[in-house]
Amino acid sequence: MGERKGQNLYYPPDYDPRVGGLNKFKGTHALRERARKLHLGILIIRFEMPYNIWCDGCNNHIGMGVRYNAEKTKIGMYYTTPVYQFKMKCHLCNNHYEIKTDPGNLDYVIVSGARRQENRWDPTENGQIVADTKETQKRLFDDPMFKLEHKSGDVQVSKEAKSRLNKLFNRNEDLWKDSYEANCMLRKNFRGKSKELQKSALRDKMLLSKSSLDIPLLPESLEDSNMAALLALKPAVDINERQSVLRRDIINSSALPSSTGLITSFGGLKKEKLLQSKPLSRNSLGIALKIPKPFNEPEEIQNIESKESLDDTKESIRDNKKRVAEDDCNVENKKSLIALCDYDSTSSSD
Structure with a gap:
């Protein structure tokens, strides 16, 4: 597919091939605007958010995968691996936040301007299967006793989880054994919720038209109704x-x-x-x-x-x-x- 790309460039009449390439002749960089701060050690790249964060400027949620034009700077070394820092501007406010790489933990660390939404947990606490590290794999290959102990531990864990897995399996079988009944039950629940939403939307529309307002209304709560009832009462005169x-x-x-x-x-x-x-x-x-x-x-x-x-x-x-x-x-x-x-x-x- 390379031959289909347009590789033809315009060479002016005063072009001298002895200067080098066309960029050197014009005194420009191949990255154009992305290299405007290259003399400061800053390269502008397209950065993708590695996890969910909260912006400290506007307190808005920014999801994982949102892309920004970030300034990439080398700030240090982790052994032979460079550590980079990325500075970008929030697309919802004027706040800037900085994120750097953490090669030791294979992660990204927020330096300033935002805070991370914590979704991390220990997989061993939830009974999840954790992959063996390279050291464990090497020891399993070299040490037969360690391999036997590791295998016996896995067998014990499987016995403890077997009863729980059987209960979940039986519950799933009882619940979805009759697909027609399960489908009818789900459709009934969805239909009831849909009717409630339609009634609440109609009630809100009538209230807004009566009050001549054009604002979104939040769902009514028990605390709001009690407060409104108290405000409707007139102050009584004391008997004294x-x-x-x-x-x-x-x-x-x-x-x-x-x-x-x-x-x-x-x-x-x-x-x-x-x-x-x-x-x-x-x-x-x-x-x-x-x-x-x-x-x-x-x-x-x-x-x-x-x-x-x-x-x-x-x-x-x-x-x-x-x-x-x-x-x-x-x-x-x-x-x-x-x-x-x-x-x-x-x-x-x-």
Whole structure:
């Protein structure tokens, strides 16, 4: 396929073959822009991300296999193997991160600008088969006793894992023995989830259209619903505050109310009490102010006490009104009797 490539290059009329190649004649490098920092020991290459990382600049996830234009620099040697460092810019922000090779552990190490997503584990802890190292393979070939011990250990491990493998195999056979039933069960689960997703999407669409919003909504959680229910409740007035307002109104009210009436407030509600125009003293009204208790009683008991105190106050006012009316009647009767007596005395004298 090499003969099909276009190898024809343009040679200007003043080209001198004694200079060397065409690049030397023009004073350029064969790598063009990739070699613009070659005098600093930096070569621009195409670098592929060896594992998943998190960018420290924008905290975004960058997956394994994403490619960047990186500046390759030689920073040292590991025995006879060179150690290279790669510097690249994040494609989502202005952050730069640097990664270097680690020939001793056959891995890459992040120097700065990012952090690695840890997906590493010890395969021996998970019961996985680990390949023998070169030293172990050499010892198995040279040492018959070590080979026998290694084989007996493998047999013991296989016996321990046999029961677990049998359980997994039997479970798989019972679950997928009837392919039709398994297929129906899976389709039923997928259909139910699909209906739930459609309902939630329709509900979100209605809510967004009602609120005139165009933002993605997260799924509803129990914590959000509880917080919304608490925010919907109106702050209630404490029973102690209501009792203090009632006492203040009673103390500041006039002992000589007018005929138009007196408007008092109780718990934020206005009530109009029409009283008679006759003068009444506070002692005659018989209003008893209760001393607040040092401890907080339950709200139901305090509501009952406040209602009873109001009922007692109304009854005392009603009794006092009747008593005053009876006193007025007695005074009028006494005045009429005195007038009759005076009239009789004058008539007898005459």
